[in-house]
Structures are given as C-alpha cells and as structure tokens.
Amino acid sequence: MPIATIEWKNNCIRIINQTKLPLKLEHLDCRNIKTIWKAIKELQVRGAPAIGIAGALGVILGIKDFPGQDIEGFKKKLDQTVKYLASSRPTAVNLFWALERMKRRAYSNLNLSLPKIKELLLDEALKILEEDKSICRKMADYGAKLIHDGDTCLTVCNAGALATADYGTALGVFYRAKEKGRVFKVFACETRPLLQGARLTSWELKEHNIDVTLIADNTAGYLMKEGKIDKVFAGADRVAANGDTANKIGTFNLALLSHYHQIPFYIVAPSSTFDLKLKSGKSIPIEHRKPQEVICLQSKKVAHSQVKVYNPAFDVTLHKFIRAFVTEKGLIKPPFAKNIPNVIR
Amino acid sequence: MPIATIEWKNNCIRIINQTKLPLKLEHLDCRNIKTIWKAIKELQVRGAPAIGIAGALGVILGIKDFPGQDIEGFKKKLDQTVKYLASSRPTAVNLFWALERMKRRAYSNLNLSLPKIKELLLDEALKILEEDKSICRKMADYGAKLIHDGDTCLTVCNAGALATADYGTALGVFYRAKEKGRVFKVFACETRPLLQGARLTSWELKEHNIDVTLIADNTAGYLMKEGKIDKVFAGADRVAANGDTANKIGTFNLALLSHYHQIPFYIVAPSSTFDLKLKSGKSIPIEHRKPQEVICLQSKKVAHSQVKVYNPAFDVTLHKFIRAFVTEKGLIKPPFAKNIPNVIR
Numbered sequence: 001m002p003i004a005t006i007e008w009k010n011n012c013i014r015i016i017n018q019t020k021l022p023l024k025l026e027h028l029d030c031r032n033i034k035t036i037w038k039a040i041k042e043l044q045v046r047g048a049p050a051i052g053i054a055g056a057l058g059v060i061l062g063i064k065d066f067p068g069q070d071i072e073g074f075k076k077k078l079d080q081t082v083k084y085l086a087s088s089r090p091t092a093v094n095l096f097w098a099l100e101r102m103k104r105r106a107y108s109n110l111n112l113s114l115p116k117i118k119e120l121l122l123d124e125a126l127k128i129l130e131e132d133k134s135i136c137r138k139m140a141d142y143g144a145k146l147i148h149d150g151d152t153c154l155t156v157c158n159a160g161a162l163a164t165a166d167y168g169t170a171l172g173v174f175y176r177a178k179e180k181g182r183v184f185k186v187f188a189c190e191t192r193p194l195l196q197g198a199r200l201t202s203w204e205l206k207e208h209n210i211d212v213t214l215i216a217d218n219t220a221g222y223l224m225k226e227g228k229i230d231k232v233f234a235g236a237d238r239v240a241a242n243g244d245t246a247n248k249i250g251t252f253n254l255a256l257l258s259h260y261h262q263i264p265f266y267i268v269a270p271s272s273t274f275d276l277k278l279k280s281g282k283s284i285p286i287e288h289r290k291p292q293e294v295i296c297l298q299s300k301k302v303a304h305s306q307v308k309v310y311n312p313a314f315d316v317t318l319h320k321f322i323r324a325f326v327t328e329k330g331l332i333k334p335p336f337a338k339n340i341p342n343v344i345r
Numbered sequence: 346m347p348i349a350t351i352e353w354k355n356n357c358i359r360i361i362n363q364t365k366l367p368l369k370l371e372h373l374d375c376r377n378i379k380t381i382w383k384a385i386k387e388l389q390v391r392g393a394p395a396i397g398i399a400g401a402l403g404v405i406l407g408i409k410d411f412p413g414q415d416i417e418g419f420k421k422k423l424d425q426t427v428k429y430l431a432s433s434r435p436t437a438v439n440l441f442w443a444l445e446r447m448k449r450r451a452y453s454n455l456n457l458s459l460p461k462i463k464e465l466l467l468d469e470a471l472k473i474l475e476e477d478k479s480i481c482r483k484m485a486d487y488g489a490k491l492i493h494d495g496d497t498c499l500t501v502c503n504a505g506a507l508a509t510a511d512y513g514t515a516l517g518v519f520y521r522a523k524e525k526g527r528v529f530k531v532f533a534c535e536t537r538p539l540l541q542g543a544r545l546t547s548w549e550l551k552e553h554n555i556d557v558t559l560i561a562d563n564t565a566g567y568l569m570k571e572g573k574i575d576k577v578f579a580g581a582d583r584v585a586a587n588g589d590t591a592n593k594i595g596t597f598n599l600a601l602l603s604h605y606h607q608i609p610f611y612i613v614a615p616s617s618t619f620d621l622k623l624k625s626g627k628s629i630p631i632e633h634r635k636p637q638e639v640i641c642l643q644s645k646k647v648a649h650s651q652v653k654v655y656n657p658a659f660d661v662t663l664h665k666f667i668r669a670f671v672t673e674k675g676l677i678k679p680p681f682a683k684n685i686p687n688v689i690r
Contacts, residue, residue, distance in 0.1 A: 022649045190639060190647075202649060206651070213653040214648055214655075216562075217537060217562050218595025218660075222660040225597065248563075249567060252570065253565065253566040256605055257598060260601055291559075294559055297642045300642060303544060303548070304548050306551070307543075308556075308558040312564060
C-alpha cells in the first residue's frame with residue numbers, strides 16, 4: 001500500500017510536505033485556499049496528477065464557506081477560485097484539466113441548491129482522487145510488461161506515489177513489476193535543482209525494497225555509454241497532440257542520450273496529462289522559477305548570492321525520441337500524431 | 346591579473362582551499378607531502394594543470410628533508426614520493442606527466458651532489474609552474490579568435506584560473522576575448538556533484554566582470570534547443586591519441602547535445618593533457634568517488650544516507666563530437682588520429 005500523498009480529511013487537504021523529505025515525514029493540513037495554493041507553488045505537493053487532485057480539492061476549500069443562496073455570486077466565486085488556483089503553476093496540464101472538470105460539474109447543475117452543488121463538487125474532487133488510484137494501477141499493469149528480469153532502468157524526478165494518489169506513474173511501473181516478481185534495478189537521477197530524485201524517488205523506492213542507486217544527473221550519459229541502462233521511464237507534465245512531452249528539466253537530455261544509445265525511452269502518464277488542444281510542444285508554457293533554487297540547496301548557499309541564474313523547471317522532449325507512452329488506456333506507439341488522438345479522446 | 350591558485354612560498358605549497366569557495370577565500374599552506382596529497386585527493390587543489398603543478402611541487406616536499414649523500418637511498422625516496430603522489434587521483438594525466446618530468450630531471454643528473462639535485466628539482470617544479478602560465482596565455486590567444494561579438498558560450502566544471510597557475514584553459518579563452526573587447530555571454534553549468542561550476546566558475550567569471558549566468562546541468566539541453574548557445578568550451582583531464590577526451594562527468598552529455606544542435610564543441614587543453622600512449626578513450630582510467638558527494642551537499646544531507654550511489658568523477662567524450670582542440674601549439678582539427686600526434690609530439 002503506497003503512502004497517502006494527498007487526502008481529504010476533516011474538511012481539509014492533508015498532504016505530505018515533500019520539501020521536508022527524506023529527512024522528515026511531515027504532514028500539512030491545508031484548511032484554506034491560500035495554503036493549498038502556496039503548497040502547490042512551493043512544491044510541498046507536486047507531480048502532475050497530485051497537482052490536479054490538489055487543484056480539485058482546492059476548489060472545495062475556496063467555495064465551501066460561500067454563504068446563502070446567490071447562484072450568480074457563487075458562479076463568480078467559483079470562477080475566481082478556479083482562476084486563482086490555476087495561477088499556482090503553469091506547466092502541468094492536469095491542474096487545468098481538474099479545475100475544468102470541477103467547473104463543468106457545477107455549471108451543469110446550477111438548477112440545484114447551493115448546498116447540493118457543493119456536495120456534487122466534493123463528490124467530483126474525490127472522484128478525481130479515486131480515479132487517479134485506479135488509473136495508476138492500470139498504467140502500472142501495462143508498463144510492468146515492458147520490464148524483464150535482469151533489466152536496469154533509469155528514471156528522473158519523482159513520478160511515484162509522491163506524485164499521485166497511489167502507485168505513481170513511472171515508479172508505479174516498477175512497483176507492479178516488483179509485485180510480479182521481476183528482478184531488476186533502478187538508477188535514479190537526483191534531478192537538480194530541487195532534487196526530487198535524491199530526496200523523493202530514492203527514498204520512495206528504497207522504502208518499497210526496490211534496488212535503487214542514486215546518481216548525479218551528469219552521470220546518465222556515462223551509464224548509458226557503459227551499457228548499463230536498458231530502459232528509461234519518466235513521467236510527464238503535459239503531452240501535446242503530436243507526442244512532444246514537457247517534463248522536469250533534464251528529461252530532454254536523457255531522451256536524446258537514450259536515442260543515441262538506442263535505449264527505449266518511455267513516458268508514463270494518464271490521459272489527463274495529454275493536451276490535445278496543443279499541436280506540438282512549442283506551445284507548452286514553461287515555468288521559470290527563482291534563482292535561489294540553484295544558488296541555495298535546502299537553505300545552504302552553494303554559489304555567490306549575486307550570480308545570475310536561468311532556471312526553467314521543465315523542458316520539452318521531442319516525440320521522435322519517445323518509444324511509447326504508457327497510459328491507463330494502454331500503450332501508445334508512433335506515429336503519435338495519429339495514435340494519440342485515437343486513444344486519448 | 347588572475348588569482349594565485351598555487352604558489353611556492355616560504356618552502357611550502359600555498360594553495361587556495363577551493364572546497365571553501367565561494368563563501369570563503371582561504372589559503373592553505375602545505376608543508377609536507379601528506380598535506381598536498383590530501384589537498385589533491387579532496388579537491389582543495391583541482392583542475393588538471395594545477396594538479397600537475399601540485400604534484401611537481403609535492404615532490405619537493407617529499408624529498409627536501411632527505412639527509413646525507415646516499416644517492417641510492419635518494420633514488421628510492423624519490424620513487425616512493427612519486428608513487429605516493431601518483432596515487433592521489435587517477436584520471437588527470439598532467440599529474441603523471443609532471444611527476445615523470447621531475448623524475449627525469451633527477452635521474453639525468455645523478456652525477457651531481459644531492460643538494461644540487463634538489464636544487465634542480467625545485468627548478469623543474471617552478472619551471473612547470475611558470476610554463477603553465479605562458480601556456481595558458483597561448484591557449485587563450487588561439488581560443489579567443491573563436492569568440493565573436495554577440496556569442497553566448499557554455500562551459501562546464503571549472504577550467505579557469507582556479508584550475509591552473511594563471512588564466513585557465515577554457516575560461517582563459519573568455520578572459521582573453523574580454524581583454525580584446527569582445528562582447529559575449531557565458532552560461533556556466535553548476536557541475537554536480539561537487540558544484541565546481543556554481544562555486545568556482547560563476548564566482549571567478551563574475552570577479553572578472555564577465556557576463557555569467559549559472560544553470561543546473563539539466564538546463565543545458567533546453568538552452569541549446571532554444572537556440573541560446575553558440576559555442577561550448579570545456580577543459581580536459583586526459584585526451585587520448587584519437588581525440589577521445591576525459592573530462593568532468595557530464596561533459597559527454599553536453600558534447601552529444603551540442604552535436605545534435607550543431608553547436609561547435611571545443612576542448613581547451615595544454616599538450617601535457619594529451620596521453621599519446623592511449624589509442625582511444627576506452628583505456629582512460631575513470632576515478633570513482635565516495636557516495637557522500639552525491640548524498641550530501643557541503644555537509645547538508647539531501648538524500649537518505651543509506652541509499653546506494655554511483656559516482657564516477659569523469660566521463661569520456663568521443664572525438665567525433667569535438668569540433669577542435671585549442672592547445673598552446675594552436676588549434677587541432679579533425680582527423681584527430683592524424684593531427685594530434687603531429688602537433689603534440
């Protein structure tokens with residue numbers, strides 16, 4: 001049973017504060033919309049599917065205290081709430097997808113009483129959370145078939161239980177393969193600047209008794225050249241209709257290295273991560289984050305505090321470097337421009 | 346005038362303790378051979394040319410107190426000293442090159458008195474140091490011609506004043522271009538695990554008023570894809586006869602990314618970094634370092650202390666990804682297997 005990364009408990013959103021891991025396993029109860037907005041913004045909760053869930057539950061925090069029966073006022077409040085939550089992070093499309101679902105649920109039930117609408121919204125948010133669990137399991141089932149005894153896999157960032165409501169995306173594949181008795185190893189890229197690989201993935205996999213070895217991101221090419229990597233599995237924050245994929249900064253480097261070394265490179269992502277409105281990766285907005293993430297490391301300064309820093313949080317991997325997508329609806333293989341819209345309706 | 350990274354002063358080797366930079370500019374006086382061995386091993390002094398100089402001066406510390414006139418005993422002491430210093434770090438060939446030069450100077454003068462031989466050895470070590478200065482200037486002269494107004498360059502690790510007795514190798518090119526009035530920018534990869542780019546390069550370039558921006562290593566591919574990098578300059582720890590080049594881990598990734606984006610990738614290195622005995626990069630020994638370098642960051646833990654770590658300090662860039670070598674003898678272009686032995690005799 002994976003760790004509960006995000007839950008709805010006693011009328012608040014309970015998350016694991018991931019900025020404290022692995023040194024401290026600390027929960028944070030978000031009781032109002034500002035706290036959950038900040039939690040998303042500052043990566044206390046992170047990972048595309050988990051951000052989607054946090055957004056959906058955030059809507060509940062935003063509207064639950066709306067008084068009276070004024071439907072027009074409520075609509076305004078809901079729109080404000082959604083807009084505010086959408087401003088927390090720009091790249092992972094799951095956030096916008098979940099907020100859109102919440103809005104749709106409310107707007108298609110405006111004939112009901114406000115308490116009833118609020119009830120339906122909570123139902124929708126919890127449905128998104130519950131669905132994510134079963135989606136994780138399905139992706140893991142499809143993905144585990146790609147792992148064979150003796151394989152050594154590489155992963156980047158954290159696409160695990162800490163990024164979802166259950167098993168994770170890329171790491172779910174490893175959990176399922178392990179359950180099926182496969183014998184394999186995993187290398188985890190530490191994933192600078194925020195070290196999700198070092199702090200979260202290596203901790204999570206170790207907790208689940210998966211044979212994991214941590215590397216500096218720079219070591220990936222060396223490992224591949226030495227013939228030590230058989231497959232790469234990564235998550236995603238947004239996939240365009242042609243298969244171009246935004247994911248944690250450095251993913252593109254790994255994909256190109258994999259391509260050169262003829263190592264299959266898989267993206268594991270639920271259909272909520274696909275943004276069919278975007279033709280290619282060129283239109284995916286890339287979040288740029290503050291210099292301190294590179295200059296400091298958990299409050300320890302590692303460079304001159306006045307140095308200029310360029311700190312995009314994501315990059316876009318061209319679809320031609322991706323062997324296949326593992327989704328809850330099965331594997332999607334090239335040609336992606338044809339197959340993605342067929343599978344992800 | 347660049348900072349004095351390594352000097353011979355009052356019968357000891359004075360180095361800048363680079364593990365303290367950029368937070369503290371602290372000198373360390375190495376008065377005996379164990380201290381300089383440890384300084385090399387622990388990267389208090391680092392960079393292939395500086396390691397060569399440290400090795401040569403280390404020989405002086407090793408033999409200076411050898412008493413009496415026993416030539417056979419002295420030869421034994423010298424051999425032991427050289428062997429001990431050679432055990433500090435395995436990859437940068439400049440160390441072995443410098444130690445070999447020291448040995449040769451002694452062995453070709455065994456007819457002289459011991460005080461005289463010791464004098465000649467000090468002369469040789471200081472010559473290696475002085476030569477490095479003029480070599481830096483020559484490389485910088487050749488390299489600066491490659492930089493044009495408006496260029497944006499990328500570099501990795503620290504191949505600067507802190508890696509040599511003067512200008513540096515790759516960074517020397519930038520210093521010279523700046524002196525010539527060229528207007529250009531530099532991006533510096535932070536260079537995990539030991540952050541030589543963040544701690545040393547960004548500090549050094551900023552001190553010399555060069556427009557420098559620090560990035561996480563993962564950001565290099567994104568920058569190139571955005572068309573933001575015109576040229577890449579890196580140093581080297583050992584170059585094989587065919588041009589395969591060992592340098593800081595992650596250099597190979599950068600070279601492949603450059604190749605894919607058709608960005609010229611230059612290695613700046615003195616002839617002492619070329620090891621013509623090695624046909625290809627396959628035989629370059631790669632140093633593996635302790636897990637703590639990845640798990641901790643300047644004593645701050647960033648991952649679970651029990652996690653397995655794989656931590657090679659260098660990788661090998663295949664010669665086909667290198668546009669040219671900038672040496673003190675001029676540019677070396679492909680075919681390297683023919684041109685390297687012609688230039689580096």
